[in-house]
Amino acid sequence: xxxxxxxxxxxxxxxxxxxxxxxxxxxxxxxxxxxxxxxxxxxxxxxxxxxxxxxxxxxxxxxxxxxxxxxxxxxxxxxxxxxxxxxxxxxxxxxxxxxxxxxxxxxxxxxxxxxxxxxxxxxxxxxxxxxxxxxxxxxxxxxxxxxxxxxxxxxxxxxxxxxxxxxxxxxxxxxxxxxxxxxxxxxxxxxxxxxxxxxxxxxxxxxxxxxxxxxxxxxxxxxxxxxxxxxxxxxxxxxxxxxxxxxxxxxxxxxxxxxxxxxxxxxxxxxxxxxxxxxxxxxxxxxxxxxxxxxxxxxxxxxxxxxxxxxxxxxxxxxxxxxxxxxxxxxxxxxxxxxxxxxxxxxxxxxxxxxxxxxxxxxxxxxxxxxxxxxxxxxxxxxxxxxxxxxxxxxxxxxxxxxxxxxxxxxxxxxxxxxxxxxxxxxxxxxxxxxxxxxxxxxxxxxxxxxxxxxxxxxxxxxxxxxxxxxxxxxxxxxxxxxxxxxxxxxxxxxxxxxxxxxxxxxxxxxxxxxxxxxxxxxxxxxxxxxxxxxxxxxxxxxxxxxxxxxxxxxxxxxxxxxxxxx
Amino acid sequence: xxxxxxxxxxxxxxxxxxxxxxxxxxxxxxxxxxxxxxxxxxxxxxxxxxxxxxxxxxxxxxxxxxxxxxxxxxxxxxxxxxxxxxxxxxxxxxxxxxxxxxxxxxxxxxxxxxxxxxxxxxxxxxxxxxxxxxxxxxxxxxxxxxxxxxxxxxxxxxxxxxxxxxxxxxxxxxxxxxxxxxxxxxxxxxxxxxxxxxxxxxxxxxxxxxxxxxxxxxxxxxxxxxxxxxxxxxxxxxxxxxxxxxxxxxxxxxxxxxxxxxxxxxxxxxxxxxxxxxxxxxxxxxxxxxxxxxxxxxxxxxxxxxxxxxxxxxxxxxxxxxxxxxxxxxxx
Numbered sequence: 001x002x003x004x005x006x007x008x009x010x011x012x013x014x015x016x017x018x019x020x021x022x023x024x025x026x027x028x029x030x031x032x033x034x035x036x037x038x039x040x041x042x043x044x045x046x047x048x049x050x051x052x053x054x055x056x057x058x059x060x061x062x063x064x065x066x067x068x069x070x071x072x073x074x075x076x077x078x079x080x081x082x083x084x085x086x087x088x089x090x091x092x093x094x095x096x097x098x099x100x101x102x103x104x105x106x107x108x109x110x111x112x113x114x115x116x117x118x119x120x121x122x123x124x125x126x127x128x129x130x131x132x133x134x135x136x137x138x139x140x141x142x143x144x145x146x147x148x149x150x151x152x153x154x155x156x157x158x159x160x161x162x163x164x165x166x167x168x169x170x171x172x173x174x175x176x177x178x179x180x181x182x183x184x185x186x187x188x189x190x191x192x193x194x195x196x197x198x199x200x201x202x203x204x205x206x207x208x209x210x211x212x213x214x215x216x217x218x219x220x221x222x223x224x225x226x227x228x229x230x231x232x233x234x235x236x237x238x239x240x241x242x243x244x245x246x247x248x249x250x251x252x253x254x255x256x257x258x259x260x261x262x263x264x265x266x267x268x269x270x271x272x273x274x275x276x277x278x279x280x281x282x283x284x285x286x287x288x289x290x291x292x293x294x295x296x297x298x299x300x301x302x303x304x305x306x307x308x309x310x311x312x313x314x315x316x317x318x319x320x321x322x323x324x325x326x327x328x329x330x331x332x333x334x335x336x337x338x339x340x341x342x343x344x345x346x347x348x349x350x351x352x353x354x355x356x357x358x359x360x361x362x363x364x365x366x367x368x369x370x371x372x373x374x375x376x377x378x379x380x381x382x383x384x385x386x387x388x389x390x391x392x393x394x395x396x397x398x399x400x401x402x403x404x405x406x407x408x409x410x411x412x413x414x415x416x417x418x419x420x421x422x423x424x425x426x427x428x429x430x431x432x433x434x435x436x437x438x439x440x441x442x443x444x445x446x447x448x449x450x451x452x453x454x455x456x457x458x459x460x461x462x463x464x465x466x467x468x469x470x471x472x473x474x475x476x477x478x479x480x481x482x483x484x485x486x487x488x489x490x491x492x493x494x495x496x497x498x499x500x501x502x503x504x505x506x507x508x509x510x511x512x513x514x515x516x517x518x519x520x521x522x523x524x525x526x527x528x529x530x531x532x533x534x535x536x537x538x539x540x541x542x543x544x545x546x547x548x549x550x551x552x553x554x555x556x557x558x559x560x561x562x563x564x565x566x567x
Numbered sequence: 568x569x570x571x572x573x574x575x576x577x578x579x580x581x582x583x584x585x586x587x588x589x590x591x592x593x594x595x596x597x598x599x600x601x602x603x604x605x606x607x608x609x610x611x612x613x614x615x616x617x618x619x620x621x622x623x624x625x626x627x628x629x630x631x632x633x634x635x636x637x638x639x640x641x642x643x644x645x646x647x648x649x650x651x652x653x654x655x656x657x658x659x660x661x662x663x664x665x666x667x668x669x670x671x672x673x674x675x676x677x678x679x680x681x682x683x684x685x686x687x688x689x690x691x692x693x694x695x696x697x698x699x700x701x702x703x704x705x706x707x708x709x710x711x712x713x714x715x716x717x718x719x720x721x722x723x724x725x726x727x728x729x730x731x732x733x734x735x736x737x738x739x740x741x742x743x744x745x746x747x748x749x750x751x752x753x754x755x756x757x758x759x760x761x762x763x764x765x766x767x768x769x770x771x772x773x774x775x776x777x778x779x780x781x782x783x784x785x786x787x788x789x790x791x792x793x794x795x796x797x798x799x800x801x802x803x804x805x806x807x808x809x810x811x812x813x814x815x816x817x818x819x820x821x822x823x824x825x826x827x828x829x830x831x832x833x834x835x836x837x838x839x840x841x842x843x844x845x846x847x848x849x850x851x852x853x854x855x856x857x858x859x860x861x862x863x864x865x866x867x868x869x870x871x872x873x874x875x876x877x878x879x880x881x882x883x884x885x886x887x888x889x890x891x892x893x894x895x896x897x898x899x
Contacts, residue, residue: 010637015594017636023599055893459805460891463880497892509895513764514801516605518593521581536578536593543599543790544798551891557798 024542026557030531033503036450040087042422043070047084047099048504054496063106064118070424071143074111074182077104078174080421081304089453089502095466098495101487111181119147119189126151127438130212132199135163136420137218137410140427142191148435152191157198164220167245170270171480200381214434217408221375229324235332240271240372247274256280256367260337263372264288264301269308271372272316277478283317287342287354290320313474336365377412397443398430407434451503455553464498467491501552505531511546588615595638596630600797602761602787603627603703609764610701613771619658620672623651623679626710649683651675652691655698670775673700677718678708681742692751692780699774699781705789713792717742722858723844730847735858748782749818755781757817762805763888786813794843806838809885811866814873828877830886835863
């Protein structure tokens with residue numbers, strides 16, 4: 001027993017006997033919310049998580065976090081339209097984080113350093129699954145099936161993996177060595193790759209369904225859509241995709257003085273740029289709007305905005321809100337087209353109609369008209385499943401309706417927006433569904449609402465400009481040299497440090513520093529998962545200061561009664 | 568979460584292993600969101616263990632030392648309301664006589680500093696004692712139930728300056744204590760705010776390096792006395808700085824040597840409106856409008872007098888000084 005003298009004194013820190021936590025009506029808790037970059041990513045990446053690891057200099061772990069979802073970061077970092085950056089909360093504050101550059105840098109670093117994918121080889125008696133098509137959807141499905149412990153056989157009609165990435169993407173957007181290296185390293189995890197195996201020629205779907213426990217179909221869209229203007233077609237009709245594939249494969253391109261490309265997707269823009277490099281006068285005619293501020297994504301051209309911007313820099317002429325009303329033919333040869341202003345307008349029944357406006361016709365003199373209005377699935381070998389439909393009808397998990405054990409995804413799926421990251425996401429989800437199918441379980445994935453900017457405390461951030469990657473000057477963009485050269489390591493590091501860490505602990509010490517009651521305790525200097533602090537509920541009075549001042553919205557106040565079990 | 572589980576030691580042990588000095592421990596009886604508790608915690612953290620504290624009567628003394636307990640982990644002495652500076656002077660003289668290097672701190676509220684203890688403080692400064700006097704300025708006698716002090720801002724409501732037919736809250740102005748202190752020609756006098764913890768730490772360390780008397784006035788919101796939610800204490804302190812009503816400055820030998828510039832001065836109403844003590848200024852009353860204009864003019868006067876309007880964004884201005892970074896770099 002302590003005996004006190006007359007003067008009156010107390011021993012240090014004896015106040016710890018007063019459990020002021022009993023005063024509390026609300027308690028602070030750490031709650032992880034999804035960052036908007038995460039919810040926006042069609043592949044399912046969580047950029048917030050790997051940006052945190054980059055900021056801590058944990059490059060390899062950041063790459064592993066990234067490839068736990070998307071095995072093709074060097075590729076998607078180059079060709080994706082990065083909806084993550086459109087979603088980025090920082091975009092409403094100053095400028096979005098250059099996430100695609102961080103992704104690309106990590107992918108390139110993995111190739112340079114030869115980092116092996118974090119996958120353990122499947123056991124010999126693992127389930128066997130066949131994946132048809134070695135494009136982004138098939139590669140992603142094969143990779144995730146491998147991760148889940150399946151033995152995967154990947155078939156493709158072409159001699160090398162890559163699918164549309166290889167056949168239709170110009171090298172100035174995706175250098176072939178990057179594609180080759182990343183796909184080779186990916187296949188090296190133990191995926192059996194059968195090249196020159198075309199479905200319906202070398203192997204039938206029925207054989208696959210017999211020999212394998214499940215089949216994933218990722219054939220892409222290989223067949224150009226039918227196109228005509230009032231039933232008339234030019235004699236030298238080639239679809240945009242066919243011309244692009246020929247140029248990529250053998251380097252030939254029509255030698256014309258001028259051409260009109262119909263369509264607003266990436267194939268149209270890619271082909272326009274390739275034609276433009278030959279010196280031709282190139283027009284792109286699209287029903288949609290050019291991507292710019294204020295145009296909602298569904299009203300804009302499907303092509304990636306930065307590609308459109310680069311094409312315009314190179315001299316490609318775009319005609320937005322236009323359609324072709326008539327081909328002007330001399331004999332069977334095209335000498336021009338009659339364009340008309342058009343606009344998509346909503347009808348009373350909710351449908352959208354494209355309406356041409358009389359009196360707005362103009363004539364464009366061109367030597368060739370090239371439709372690049374999209375493609376459908378080439379049905380060969382899959383007629384039984386497609387049943388005459390241009391695309392596969394699947395659910396979120398890639399189950400082909402009425403065909404248990406058969407899964408599909410990527411561009412071949414109905415409703416696909418035709419992006420690489422979308423295909424990667426389809427492959428990943430289908431792999432989870434196949435794993436569930438083989439184990440007799442349902443696949444599920446929790447997707448939370450993105451945390452809004454209002455939930456962050458912006459007082460704690462400073463305006464800092466986004467790092468912009470250098471672009472090749474227009475006059476040097478003639479060959480296969482890559483146009484966008486990416487960021488260097490210090491820039492990538494700086495970008496990662498600009499991240500608001502929406503909905504996840506920023507490890508900034510703010511709660512630890514501002515608690516008047518010494519009730520936030522620090523657990524560790526650096527870690528990116530979970531939190532770095534714990535609440536000492538013996539003393540926390542529940543004032544809510546930490547939650548209010550948390551820069552990243554990671555602390556929320558909850559009613560104490562919830563914890564007492566009284567509600 | 569595996570990382571967390573691995574590092575999670577028993578919480579009492581975790582508390583003893585915090586990578587900072589805990590001069591003021593948990594278990595004290597301050598109200599929810601107390602600005603003064605935070606300020607005192609930050610000051611003792613920055614000062615470190617080699618100090619002795621003389622503490623004037625007031626909230627801080629009451630809530631840290633409910634007998635027989637103490638929340639302090641440094642030698643600490645409760646003085647009377649009026650003589651913290653005199654007691655600190657004696658402690659400093661005694662330690663000097665014993666040849667001990669400990670630094671002496673004196674703590675007081677605005678009542679114990681601006682009013683009741685002012686004579687003793689002036690004497691301590693005049694005699695040149697090697698003491699850092701810290702005033703926790705919550706702008707009224709909060710401990711006894713919110714009576715106005717000479718630090719209460721103009722037009723604020725307290726129990727002894729109620730708004731009514733005759734007056735719109737306190738009729739007088741807030742005493743310009745920092746100029747009065749600086750007029751003693753002491754080596755270091757500064758103001759600070761709990762909204763800028765790293766600035767507080769920097770100023771405490773600076774003051775302790777100096778041989779001679781130093782003074783820091785820390786603006787410390789009082790949720791009960793000011794009438795705002797406890798979670799808003801930092802927000803209130805930040806707004807007080809950003810609107811110019813509480814200028815953050817440093818004076819050495821009476822001359823202005825440092826200021827925290829304002830990136831974008833906010834209107835005083837942003838600061839006043841969330842506080843119950845200024846609620847009468849937002850009623851439909853011509854006198855209220857006049858008082859709001861008066862307070863805005865006082866803020867503008869501060870901005871002009873101290874040259875607080877920043878010319879360009881500065882990492883140490885009112886918007887930059889609280890920037891956080893992963894890993895807690897800001898607080899270094």
